[in-house]
Amino acid sequence: MIRIKDLHKKFGSQVVLNGLDLDIEEQGIIAVLGPNGSGKTTLIKSILGMVVPDKGQIDLYEEIVIKRWKYRQNIDYLPQIANFPGNLKVMELITMIKDLRGKEARDQELIEFFKLQPYLDKKLNKLSGGTKQKVNLVLCFMFDSPLIILDEPTSGLDPISLLHLRDLIQQEKEKGKTILITSHIMNFVEEVADRIVFLLEGKIYFDGTVSQLKTNTRQQDFERAIANLLSEEYVQDFKI
Numbered sequence: 001m002i003r004i005k006d007l008h009k010k011f012g013s014q015v016v017l018n019g020l021d022l023d024i025e026e027q028g029i030i031a032v033l034g035p036n037g038s039g040k041t042t043l044i045k046s047i048l049g050m051v052v053p054d055k056g057q058i059d060l061y062e063e064i065v066i067k068r069w070k071y072r073q074n075i076d077y078l079p080q081i082a083n084f085p086g087n088l089k090v091m092e093l094i095t096m097i098k099d100l101r102g103k104e105a106r107d108q109e110l111i112e113f114f115k116l117q118p119y120l121d122k123k124l125n126k127l128s129g130g131t132k133q134k135v136n137l138v139l140c141f142m143f144d145s146p147l148i149i150l151d152e153p154t155s156g157l158d159p160i161s162l163l164h165l166r167d168l169i170q171q172e173k174e175k176g177k178t179i180l181i182t183s184h185i186m187n188f189v190e191e192v193a194d195r196i197v198f199l200l201e202g203k204i205y206f207d208g209t210v211s212q213l214k215t216n217t218r219q220q221d222f223e224r225a226i227a228n229l230l231s232e233e234y235v236q237d238f239k240i
């Protein structure tokens, strides 16, 4: 489905992706993790064609995607920061995105799911951060694409909304979709992820399940397992 080979990206002299290889053939939830600035968003944006890599190849559904754009119609994307004009009303935004995309949308179902009915006539700049994020989630999930890319979907959500998001992601997974997700909320990641891909120094540093991560780092607590991944002891084991 997604095949990335020898991906390189620099911003000025800063090397962000340094020969990254990644294959995603399966359906399910794949969490892309890594410290701040490790290149998670750059990787996601490369898959989406929003960042042009310096070198390397990205194939999606067996087709080379770099410098093409039509394939994006089959990806649903939640950006880390969505900047829509603040004076647009929620329903105006949803309608505008539906018109632009020109695809069948299940916006009503998701509006009900996130209980957004009272906000439809409100301007975006009058919404709280969490409510804005729910609107962004409606925009992302309403088109039913086979590949969903979520950059920090948990940001700003209260605990109950987090549970709703988790249920929604699980439902989409059960439909046979592939969901790529980044999040700094580790218990959320632990609950939903079938596979953890950990980025460090521009490459994939760990690739496996939550339980493999715990076994490899000899840590049963997921957050500690992630921290151990970065510890010197693990780095040495890993390099042997």
Ligand SMILES: Nc1ncnc2c1ncn2[C@@H]1O[C@H](COP(=O)(O)OP(=O)(O)OP(=O)(O)O)[C@@H](O)[C@H]1O
Binding pocket: 011, 016, 034, 035, 036, 037, 038, 039, 040, 041, 042, 043
């Ligand atoms: N357009 C750009 N121009 C210059 N530098 C950039 C650009 N985009 C990203 N960077 C830099 O590349 C590095 C990786 O950024 P990226 O956003 O991919 O990291 P991340 O792993 O998603 O981080 P975070 O966890 O903080 O969201 C950072 O140091 C960032 O400042």
